[in-house]
Amino acid sequence: MHRLTRGQSLGAWLLELVRFGAVGGAAFVVDVGLFNLLRYGPGELLGDKPLTAKVISVAVSVLVAWLGNRYWAFAGGKRSSRARELAMFIAVNLGGMAIAVACLAVSHYVLGLTSPLADNIAANGVGLVLGTAFRYVCYRYLVFTGSPRRASA
Numbered sequence: 171m172h173r174l175t176r177g178q179s180l181g182a183w184l185l186e187l188v189r190f191g192a193v194g195g196a197a198f199v200v201d202v203g204l205f206n207l208l209r210y211g212p213g214e215l216l217g218d219k220p221l222t223a224k225v226i227s228v229a230v231s232v233l234v235a236w237l238g239n240r241y242w243a244f245a246g247g248k249r250s251s252r253a254r255e256l257a258m259f260i261a262v263n264l265g266g267m268a269i270a271v272a273c274l275a276v277s278h279y280v281l282g283l284t285s286p287l288a289d290n291i292a293a294n295g296v297g298l299v300l301g302t303a304f305r306y307v308c309y310r311y312l313v314f315t316g317s318p319r320r321a322s323a
Contacts, residue, residue: 193238270297
């Protein structure tokens with residue numbers, strides 16, 4: 171069977187990708203839900219601060235993603251140093267968050283598209299897609315770089 175660069179079979183890589191997607195889906199629900207709750211929920215706690223709302227929602231969703239990716243999606247590639255792995259995970263997620271926030275900032279402040287729909291498309295559509303691609307590549311090649319699990323014979 172064809173092997174990928176980390177020694178995985180194509181099937182193992184596809185399973186990793188599906189797990190990454192499932193973890194990302196859960197983190198997405200947390201991110202989008204909290205963003206909208208902070209902006210438009212009861213009391214509109216951060217109604218006039220879309221970037222702050224996005225930073226908070228991403229920070230909470232990163233915790234969800236950390237747990238899911240470390241203990242499920244990339245469990246076979248854990249680093250020996252949890253602290254180093256966590257530091258790299260946070261750095262990668264800051265990069266992903268910067269991508270989403272930049273998309274929101276351009277849409278909201280440069281293009282003047284300030285409706286709830288426009289904010290969601292910019293931050294949780296365009297920004298999320300670009301940030302997710304960035305995160306996957308970084309998780310796979312920079313964060314969870316231990317030896318992949320081998321199937322028992």
